[in-house]
Amino acid sequence: MADAVEIRGLTKYYGKSRGIIDVSFNIEEGEIFGFIGPNGAGKSTTIRVMLALLYPDSGSAKIFGLDCMKQSREIAKRVGYLPSEVFYYEGMKVRELLNYSASFYKKDCSKRIKDLSDRMNLDLNKKIDELSFGNKKKVGIVQGLLHSPDLIILDEPTSGLDPLMQQTFFELIREENKRGAAVLMSSHILGEVQRLCDRVAIIKEGRIIKVEKISTLKENSVRRFKFEVESSIPEDYFAMEGVDGLKVAGNVHSFIYRGDVNRIIKKLSAVELVNLWAEEPDLEEIFLHYYSEGV
Numbered sequence: 103m104a105d106a107v108e109i110r111g112l113t114k115y116y117g118k119s120r121g122i123i124d125v126s127f128n129i130e131e132g133e134i135f136g137f138i139g140p141n142g143a144g145k146s147t148t149i150r151v152m153l154a155l156l157y158p159d160s161g162s163a164k165i166f167g168l169d170c171m172k173q174s175r176e177i178a179k180r181v182g183y184l185p186s187e188v189f190y191y192e193g194m195k196v197r198e199l200l201n202y203s204a205s206f207y208k209k210d211c212s213k214r215i216k217d218l219s220d221r222m223n224l225d226l227n228k229k230i231d232e233l234s235f236g237n238k239k240k241v242g243i244v245q246g247l248l249h250s251p252d253l254i255i256l257d258e259p260t261s262g263l264d265p266l267m268q269q270t271f272f273e274l275i276r277e278e279n280k281r282g283a284a285v286l287m288s289s290h291i292l293g294e295v296q297r298l299c300d301r302v303a304i305i306k307e308g309r310i311i312k313v314e315k316i317s318t319l320k321e322n323s324v325r326r327f328k329f330e331v332e333s334s335i336p337e338d339y340f341a342m343e344g345v346d347g348l349k350v351a352g353n354v355h356s357f358i359y360r361g362d363v364n365r366i367i368k369k370l371s372a373v374e375l376v377n378l379w380a381e382e383p384d385l386e387e388i389f390l391h392y393y394s395e396g397v
């Protein structure tokens with residue numbers, strides 16, 4: 103069975119300026135895949151090529167085994183897309199706009215429209231120009247999901263949604279995923295990628311620097327240790343590979359550790375401890391680590 107997404111060596115320049123360079127990754131069927139990097143890293147460019155809104159200079163992009171350039175019409179029936187910014191014909195009512203969108207798919211989407219709008223607390227009888235930015239975003243979400251797509255592409259989906267609505271939105275995406283849809287979500291907010299995704303591609307200055315399982319990213323990388331000792335220990339006791347940013351305040355020591363946890367536990371076990379905290383850093387710290395090392 104073909105992967106939901108297969109991107110190989112995708113490169114796109116805007117004139118002389120870099121868009122994306124040699125981007126490759128796969129998304130398996132049923133997977134929730136995160137795409138993270140700061141503004142301008144190349145997330146939207148990659149997504150626009152996948153949707154045939156941009157033509158790449160080289161490389162290939164396939165969705166369900168279909169070529170994104172040559173078979174974009176077939177692909178469109180199976181893909182739901184939420185762009186980072188949504189623009190609408192302002193004169194329309196929400197219901198009219200959604201029915202109009204549904205007419206492209208040649209199937210009855212009325213129940214889905216009602217269910218999704220209820221879930222998102224969206225009033226179908228409002229005029230588009232009466233809606234706030236957040237409510238327009240909700241229209242985009244319903245529009246992207248109303249045909250029960252097999253692949254959902256979300257470009258910075260949560261900007262403009264309040265925290266409660268973000269929660270509802272994530273639940274909705276999880277349900278769509280249980281229904282069988284694969285998901286690609288771009289974001290520069292690591293917390294939300296961490297909450298939702300199975301795997302993540304990290305993009306920096308147009309290039310993929312890492313594709314990793316969220317669980318591996320969290321497990322195999324940095325941990326923050328803080329501990330209180332009974333009596334003072336030599337300052338260089340923890341001068342070992344993997345230990346970074348050692349701070350000592352009275353009897354309380356703290357540092358960031360990267361590497362096999364057993365090594366550091368053995369080292370710690372020889373010290374008389376009063377208290378110990380070992381914290382799992384969030385993706386933000388891990389991400390910064392990758393960035394600072396320029397991996």
Ligand SMILES: Nc1ncnc2c1ncn2[C@@H]1O[C@H](COP(=O)(O)OP(=O)(O)OP(=O)(O)O)[C@@H](O)[C@H]1O
Pocket residue numbers: 116119120121122139140141142143144145146147148186258290
């Ligand atoms: N239409 C365009 N013309 C020229 N350069 C562009 C154009 N669109 C994007 N770029 C450049 O391509 C690079 C990648 O931009 P892209 O929008 O793909 O990044 P992004 O990761 O999606 O960031 P953001 O979150 O800000 O949208 C940036 O350096 C950007 O300046």
